Amino acid sequence: MTKAQTAAAASPDERQPPFTLVRKDDPTFVPGRRDFMTYRDLGVTAASGGRIRAQITSAKEGLTRPTGWHTHICEGQIVYMLSGWVDLAFEDDTIRIEEGDSLYIPGGTPHNEIATSDTFDLIEISVPADMGTEPCNPPPGWREDG
Helix, strand or coil, X not given: CCCCECCCCCCHHHCCCCXXXXXXXXXXXXXXXXXXXXXXXXXXXXXXXXXXXXEEEEECCCCCCCCCCEEEECCEEEEEEEECEEEEEEXXXXXXXXXXXXXXXXXXXXEEEEEECCCCEEEEEEECCCCEEEECCXXXXXXXXX
């Protein structure tokens, strides 16, 4: 049995279930964008052929300075807060997302993570799985640090 069971099989004799299952007691951690976070892969990237990425992002420590204005090269990104909070600056607003809140950010939307709780966990989903990040200039009236 593989770590992430998927529907792909080499022959009918090697059929696997038509779903992906990743057990909490057998996590796979992957590299991520920020050094102060860990990223747990939920098996969706491989199962979807790279169309979707789903992972649990956990803070090792709180944000010590804003991440800087940036955009993501993707169709969209969904964040669901499991615990803790994150403050994000957008062109016209600053918001806090907390436990139980969800946020959809369309690809190409400039934003800046400006503060977090000391610890947090969130589920992040992006389409496509390979979501790039590019720095950008802050919107008019904003400083680089938020």
